[in-house]
Structures are given as structure tokens and as C-alpha cells.
Amino acid sequence: MTITITSSTTKQDVYKHISSSASYGNLGLFVGTGFSKAVLNDDDKQIALSWGELLEKICGKFDIDYDAIFKDGIGYPEIATKICLAYSEQSGKTYGQALSEVKRKVASLTSWYPNDKNRDEFLTYFEHLSVAWIITTNYDLVIESLLTGKSIPLGPNDQLTNPKNIIPIYHLHGMRTNPEEIVISQEDYVSLFRPNEYRQIKLALTLKESTVLLLGYGLGDVNVLTAIDWSKNVFKGGTVDFPQDVIQVLRKTNPIETPYRDRNGILIVETDEIRNFFNEYVEVRKEEIVREANITKSLASIQTMLNAPTQESINQFIDNNDFRKALIQILSSSPIHLTSGFISYLDKCLTETWIRTSPSNAFEGYNQNLRLLLDILTGFSTKNIPPALFQTAYGLERVAYYIGTGSGESWAAARTWNNRKGEISADMVKELRDIANQYSYIRLKQLLNTIKKD
Template sequence: MLRLTESPTRQEALRFISDSASYGNLGAFIGAGFSKAVLNDEINEIALSWGELLEKASGKLGVDYGAISKTGVGYPEIATSICKLHAEHNRCDYTHSLSILKREIAALTSWYPDKEKREEFSKYLEILSPSWIITTNYDMVIESLLTGRSIPLGPNDSLSSPTGVIPVFHLHGLRTNPEEIIISQEDYVSLFRPSEYRQIKLALTIRESTTLLVGYGLGDVNVLTAIDWSKNVFKGGGATYPNDVIQVLRKDNPKEKPYRDKNGIIILETEEISEFFEEFIDVREVDLKEKDKERKDLEELAKKLDEPDGVMIEKFIDDEKFREEILTVLSKFNIHLISGFVSFLNKCIDETWTRSAPNGAFEGYNQNLKLILDILTSFPISRFPPALFQTAAYGLQRVGYYVGDEGGKSWSAKRTWEKRKKELSKEVVAELRSIADQHGYNYVERLAKTIDV
């Protein structure tokens, strides 16, 4: 499944997240609610929301937070008002006041989870297996949970990392570099410029991934802007990879069934973020066991294809059901199996030529042709492995001489061709004609001319 339905079940949504993790394009977009889940409990309120952080920083700067108008005003504008009031009261430049605010924000976000919470949420992030994490948090709680497995990146860094290391991109800046913190209205003006790397990268990353939102409100402007860009600015063909946006939303009375909101985001409600992760672990562990079995089965099949015995070769030629099963697996996992299969196919084709060697043994040519037609009808041209297509085309050229109803030809092969030639897609026929023209495959060209497309 490359995208969730309009109304998926909870299991389907959780399984989709797991499939994306296995594919390697699951990303996590983490907000302040995640830090709160890690750090806060009934006794301690260590992590703060954006509003709480500004209120506390305002007090540190000696500014009356209550005197600032907040009706219809966003937090960046409130931060700007704090700096203006501080500059007026202290008769200093606005930029100096902004710098002081940013340093206070950095100091106030010096949050570190205790051992118990670190072990619990480290396990959650480890089994989630995100390829990347983007956060609007200034704190380094995520890095504390992914010690040795992540790299913190600031807003002026590129979203990249060494192999095996998860990049944690702090969209609004890192507390370890206060001057880069994005908090005031003018900071946001530059952040949302159309040509700004961060905004473009964010939208592209969402478009190329399954994105899991954790710890955000439904109306977060950063998320909505990036999703809008990913859908409406960077347009292209249908995705060939898992791609959707799923939000884990904390509610006191969560709905069991997921739903899509007006922005097309799948909403998964949960009473606590930790409860969602426990749910996901149950699904992920089953999924991993299935994929481990699948991997072992593929390795076993790949080994058989690399070193086939005579029994397997004969079964592939003579048993249509067995051949169909192998080709179905091949079409689904051709990246893992194609190298060995090309060699295996050549051995099967060689066997049909051996069967054709005795005088009058024309059925071997028919068996040869059936193998090639089965190959040519197993893949759309867009996903046809080039080496396999060349092998099939060359095989068709060799056997093409014997496809006919005159003396010395295989009449059964002729009947097979007439019966099955319409199964070939027009794209495959066009490619056969191209390869015939380029390589001088005259018998392929002759057969292709009998097909009306």
C-alpha cells in the first residue's frame, strides 16, 4: 500500500507506519508536546509550551507579559513585543533585546530526561526507526534519547547525515546556538521566504516520505505550510513509495478510528503519546517477524536461483503454476532476485534448446517461447529490469526463426504466438521493436509486425 485509504482502520494506519519504516522513508516531525510527554509528570512541569516559554522569558527580561496584547496575535509577534518593551525600558537597541531574549530561551530549554524516561522513550524512537527527524523544539531532548545515533542540525545546516545516523533538523534553531534561534516576527519573515532552503527542503522531504507528526496541534503553521507546499508546489507523478501524513493527536477521550482532517492529514487520537508508541510496538514487532521470514524465504530462493538443480529447471519449464509463482515473487522483489534469475532463465532456455535438438522435437521451441512470453508479460515496461528485458528479447530472436507453420518450423509455437501475442502491452511491443532495430533482431521485428497496437 503506497497511501492510506480515506478512512483506514487503526491497524491499517499503524501497519502503514511500520511499512514505511521498513521501506526506509519514515520521518518524524516532532513538536513541543513530545518534550512534555518525556519530561513532565503529575509533580514536575519541566518542559514548557511556546506560550509558557515566552511568558517565563518575559519575566526574566523584566517585561510585564500580561501587558502584551495577545488577542489574534501569534507567538512570533508576542516575542517581538517583548523585545520592543525591553528595548524601551532599558534604552537599548531592539536587536540587543532580541539577542537577550534568545539567550534566555536557550537557558530555559536546558531540559534533560531522567534515566527512566530516557530508557522508555529511547526504546520508542528506536523501534519507530525514522530516517529523519524535524523539530521546531529548541531543546535537545531528542538527541538525549538517541545518544550516539543522531546528529543535531541547526536551521543553517543541510538536512544530511552519515550512514546509520539520524539527522535531527531543528527548524527553529538549537539552544546551543542562541543567535540562530527563530522566535520573533522578523525571524519568521526570513524563514518563510519562497526560496528559503529550509522551507523548500521541508516540503520536499514531506513529499518524499511518510511523515509522522508527534506533539503538534492541528493548526501548527509550520506543518500546514510545509504540507501545502508539498502538495501544490512540488507536483509530479504518482508516488512509487509509501507516502502520507499521519498525526498523533493527544485527546482526553480519543476516538478509536483514525480520520482525515480538512488538510488530508490522517489523525490518530491517543490519550497519551506513550500509549500510541506501545500500540505501535505491538504492530511493529509482528511486522518485523513477518519481514524477517520474508527475507529468509527470499535468501533461500535467491540461493536456489544461483545454483539451480535439474529438477528446479525442469519444473520451471513444465509446471505453469510453479513458473507463475516464481514470476510473481520476482515481480514483487526483483531488486533482490533479478541477478540470480537472469542466470537461471538462461539455464532454463538452454534446457529447451537441448530438448529441441533431436530430429522432429519441435515442442521444445514452443516451451522456449512460452518462457519468454511469460517473462515479457510479467512486468510493466516502467519496472522491467533492463538485463532481463535484453535476455528475453535475445531469446525471442533465437526462437523466432522456428515460430511458423511451414516445414521445419514449430507449429505449436506458432499457435502459442497467435494466441498470446495480444497479452503483450503496447509499451513492451514498442520496446521490442526498438531493440530489434538497434541490434538487428530481424526475427523479433518480424514477430512484432504481426501485432496490432
């Protein structure tokens, strides 16, 4: 489920979506150099560097005139290649040797680590994010410093896996601890994302299966844009019933308060500082955690009732239409672990309706039985109904013998069937017909034949 942007959509709506993804377990971060800058830099010290600033500093280390390198209309990987070529010509070394030295210099210049104050602050933010994975284009280990003991760094040649209770941090362009694996030049960059490579496919699938939060990243990477496009178009199809979106936190001097989507369909939330985004999100997350805890408590109470039903709760399910439909509504949109308890509970309720038919002329019991079955068939769709609940097909076959206006039949049940049979979806009718044919449920077939066909 993605966020539908309307004129009334607020940042809080976006934060709630991020929170729901954190609770679901599919929230991921895509982190760029802007994040390292937010963690490390302040008015007094500018420690972390952007890619352009890093390349300029490398030129200074190798006595190369950065301003003399033609840069108009080309990306940083190509600029890095030009720097390596210039250094190769200047030093008399091969291009490969020059490239290797540049990579080692990158490793040396990105030895950035947050102080205790910043580490504690951003660790708190991460604890509220509860991310499942992190992908970064950074060479530094700033994120690992924040998540010491809770994360594992992965290089561009590693598989993107999720160890239990550990956050994988996948360095798309390599990391400073392995200079030779650093991706910086044009040829490094091209080979990293050859068509149909594991990384490109994995990245696209990961984006499709997650809510992706872009932090400190400007989406200038054509390969990442390609992965986003793949996630929406190549790997399209299927119903998405979990929180999913691509959300970019965009730093602006005068941020717009209202979220919006850019031309690539990416949801944009503007902020003047990443810290301010985190602080706003944390407040919403705290409220959502309380709300989710209350829901969990309520579901636990329901589960207790289902696992050990009293006669009072059984009677209430049969006799109180509002209670019954509300419970079915909760079950149709709640965790699957409640299903087994409900199936047992429903059996007891259906058995009770048959007990009520025991006295002579007690035809209302058949009507009550039918109402329960119809509420199940209309309260769930064929896509979310637990397979075990298709026992309702047998239930309809059994009660069908008593639905009618003849002697020994329940007139009330006949009225209920005629009034409500149109509520059963075409997909559900088809499924019931298939079951009836499979098990030779003659009476159920007769019932279903009374439903008008489109």
C-alpha cells in the same frame, strides 16, 4: 505509496505503513513541544513548556505583564516581538539588545533533560521507529538525550544531511546551546523562510520523499504547511512506489479510533497519550519484523536456488506454470539484488528448452521456450523490468523461426503466440519494436506485426 482511507481502515493499517517506511529507510519525525511534554511531564511535575507558556514565563522574568500584551489573532512570533519591544522600552535597551536577552533567557528556561526511567522508555520507542531523520521546532535537547551517541544536532543554518548510521536532528527554530541562532521573533521567523531559501525547498522535498510522522506538533506553522503544500503541488509528478505520507499523531481527551484525513490531506491518528500511540505501534512493529524476517528468509532461499540451480529446479520452471509465474511475480516485486541470479537462471532454463528440441520432431521444446519468454514479458512492466531481461527480444527473434504451421515449425508455439500475444502491453510491444529495429531482428518484426495495433 500513500494510505487510501476507507471505512475499514484501522490504526493498525497506519502502523503497518509506518513500519514499512521504517524498514524502507525513509521514516522521518517532525517533533513539537508536545513530545517534550510527553517525555518530561507527569502529574507531579510540569517541566516542559509550550511556546505560549515559555513566552509567559519570559515575561515574568523581565517583569512584563503578559496579560497586557494584545494576543488575539496573532501568532507566537509576533507576540515574542511585542515582548521584546516592551522590554526594550522598559529597560532603555535597544530592540536588538532586548531580543538577544530574550533568546538567552529562552536557552536558560529550556534546559530540560529526561530522567533515566523516561530515557530508557522512549529510547525503546525510538529503536522500534528506526527513523532516518528528525526535524523539530523545539529549542531543547530532549531528543538528543534519548539518542545519545546515535544522533547529531543541526541548527537552522546547517545543511540537512544524513551521516551514515547517525540520525540528524534538525532544529528548525534553533537550539538552546546557541542562543543567538534561536528563531523566536517575527523578523527571525520571516528571514528563516524567505522564498526559494534552501530550508523551504529542502523541507518540501524531504516531506515528499518520506513518510513523515508528526509528534507533539499542532501544524500551526504556516511555513511547514507551505512545505507540505509544495511537496504535493510544486514538486508533484512521478510514480511513488515507496511508502510515503504525512501522518499526525493528534492528542485528544476522547480519541476517535478510526484514522481520517484533515482538510490539508494529512492523515490523522488520534490518541489520548503519545505513550499509548507508541505502545500500540511497537506491538504492530514487532509482528511486522517477524513477517519481514520470514520474507527475507524465503527470498534468501530463492536466491540460493537462482545462484546454484539444480536440474530439478530448471525443469520445474519450464514445466510447472504455477511455479514459474509465482517466481516471476516474486521477482517483479522484490529487491533488485535477485535480478542477476535470475538472469543466469533464466539462461539455463532457455538453454534447456533448446536442448529439448534436439530429437527429431521435438517441436514442444520451441513452445516451452516461447512460454518462458512470454511469461517474462507479461510478468514485468516496462518500468520495472531489469534491462538485462530485454534479452527476451533476441530470444523471440531466435524462436520465431520455428513458430508457425508450416513444415519444420511448431504448431503448438503458433497457438501459444496467437492466444497470448494480446497479453503483451502496448509499452512492451513498442520497446520490442525499437529493439528489433535497432538490431534488424526481421523475424521479431514479423511476429510483432501480427499484434493488432490500437
